Each structure stands twice: as structure tokens, then as C-alpha cells.
Amino acid sequence: MTTYSLVIRRLMICSLTIVMSRAMTSPLLTLFLSSRLGLNQQDVGLLMGIAVFIATLLGLYGGYIIDRLEKRKLLILAMLSSAVGFSLLTFAHNVYLTTLTLVITETASALFLIGSKAIISENLPVGQRAKVFSLRYTLTNIGYATGPMLGVVIAGHLPVAPFFIASAIAFCSLFLMVGIPRTAADPQHVPRSFFDTLVTLKNDRTLILFTGGSLLSTVVHGRYTLYLSQFLLVTHTPEQALRILSAVLACNAVTVILMQYQIGRFLKREQLPYWICLGTALFAIGLIGFSFATTTLAWCAAMFVFTLGEMIIYPAEYLFVDTIAPERLRGSYLGAQNLAAFGGALSPVICGYLLINSPAPTMFYVLACLTAVGGTLCFLAGRHARLSHADVAL
Helix, strand or coil, X not given: CCCCCHHHHHHHHHHHHHHHHHHHHHHHHHHHHHHHHCCCHHHHHHHHHHHHHHHHHHXXXXXXXXXXXXXXXXXXXXXXXXXXXXXXXXXXXXXXXXXXXXXXXXXXXXXXXXXXXXXXHHHXXXXXXXXXXXXXHHHHHHHHHHHHHHHHXXXXXXXCHHHHHHHHHHHHHHHXXXXXXXCCCCCCCCCCCHHHHHHHHHHCHHXXXXXXXXXXXXXXXXXXXXXXXXXXXHHCCHHHHHHHHHHHHHHHHHHHHHHHHHHHCCCXXXXXXXXXXXXXXXXXXXXXXXXXXXXXXXXXXXXXXXXHHHHHHHHHHHHHHXXXXXXXXXXXXXXXXXXXXXXXXXXXXXXXXXXXXXXXXXXXHHHHHHHHHHXXXXXXXXXXXXXXXXXXXX
């Protein structure tokens, strides 16, 4: 990472610390809100789902704002909002104020994600962006691998401490952004209005196809821990489910940390549709492997294949949007592609319905079909982008 500029190095560190702060609180949030607000698990899930839904929609406008204003200040605002939000959650006693606080923290997370990717694109030559997107994803997984464990251990001594520590981490991280150069948008190239931007996004067939494909793929990989736990609890005893889930999550984390950056080095813009097809095929093979797995080793083998697909899809999606986005609308395009996060919200709903109304392995076959359709749409988007560029060249 020392080979990159000060901006990129500090942004990578902030990506790790912000994810770490979120990950510390994620395994505790449901229990904490349930005990504080007196809600059952279904109501807590609904509350969090509403917050994520609103934040994802606001992320579309956030991308537009990132194109218009100084990105560095917006990232600092996102970090500060996260810090304040984590602290306010410890005072949660009202369901409406709690929902508002969750919307703020989720929107801040989306704004940081979109803004950081836009800054990476601005500060790196085209050939280096795939490597940095992969490095960023590796750091994100390190945060998600270590954060929950730290949060649980700290909560064992003082339940509210992880929220205050997460707040402190997010607050201290913003000082890393203070020292980097300004990233103001060129006044000659900012989008005219949000409505005009929406019209541009709506008329970009490549973006629509790709976002639709990404949404279907996100149903598969966005919240896979949830549907795997749902499946295991239906087909195994709680003790067996916990043992298998712990093993496959460890396999996923180790594989990503060791191999993500190396795979990212091979991603090329000209071959992105084919890389996405390969990632989709690996997802499907991994899902079918899950459906036949009867031992912990078989589950880990299927997860290894699934993780290879995950390591290709994540940086490939970011790089594809970076490729098709006009310079003045990069934040808006990233914000539009972020709508694919709705797939993660749909995943537990779809999988829960399938587990109740069909044989358990059917869930994996349906998910394999969804990722196949999603990969096909992404491939068609890549083909359409090449045809469009060919027409422009003519």
C-alpha cells in the first residue's frame, strides 16, 4: 500500500476503521434494540429493514451530491454522522428516534462507500483501480472478520461500550481525511439538477441492465450469512448449525484476506463481462455444493468456491460502473448501482419463504437461477457498452 499516494493510503485506512466500527456493533444491535425498546425480533428486523431501505434510496441522491460538492468534506460529514449515530443509539428509548438514528448511520455508510470509490477513481490511473478496489475489499473483510469478535468480547464487560468505542473510532478516523488535499468538483462539469441526473441515469440502458443484474446477484451474495443460518437451523440441530456456520465464515474470511488482492490484479476492463460470468458460475457451483454438503469439510469446500465468485464480483462491479460512468456523473452512477443493495434486503425474505414452502435444498437451486439471470444481465450490459463505444468511435 506504500506505493500509492497519501490520499489513497489514508482512504484505505479509513475504509478499514469505518467498517471496523460498524462491525463491532452489528452482532449486538438486534439484541440491544430489542431489550431497550421492548420489541420482538420480527419488529426489530422490520425497523432495521426500513432504515436500510430509506438509506439506500437516499444513497442515490448522495451520489448526486458527491458530484456537486467537495468529496473530502462529504466523507468527513459521513464519518461524523456515524460517530454521532453510534453514540445516540445507546440512548435509544423511542422507536421513532431510533429509526431516525439508524437511517442516519446507514445513510452515512452509503455516502462514505460511494464517495470513497469516487475519490479512488479520481486519484488513480485506470490501470491501477482494479487493484485498489480489491485491496479495499480485502480491508473491509478484515474489519468484518475482527470487528464482531471485539464487539462481543467488550460487550461481555459493558454492554454499551462497543457503541461508544465504535463512535470514537469513526470520530478519530475523520482526522485522517482532514490532512488530504481538497477534492472539489469542477464547476464547469457538475450536473445541472437532480432531476436531469435521474433522466440521464434512466436513459442509460447499460446502467439499468447492470444494476438489475447486480441486484439479482446481491440476493445471493449480499446477505448469504442470513440464508445459510436459516437453512442450517432448518436442517440441523442448533449446535451443528453453529459449528458449520462458524467454519464456513472462517473459510470465507481467510480466503478473501489471502487471495482477494492477488485476484484483483488480473481484472482487466476489456474482459469484465467474462470475469463477471466466471464469478456467476462460481456462485452457482458453490450454491449447488451447499445443497449436497453433508459434512463440515464439504460445506467449507463449497464456501471456498462461492468465495472465489465473491472475490471476482465485488471489484468487477465497481470497476464496470467506473468504466461506463461519465467523469462528471461518477458519484451519481455509483449511487445508482448502490440500489443493488435492495437485493440483500430481499434475500432473507425470499429464502425464508422457500424454506417454509418447499424442500430446504430448493432454496439453493432458486438462488443459483437468480445469480445466473443476474450474470446474464451484467454480461448483456457489458456487450451493450462495447456496442455503444463502437458506435461512438464510428
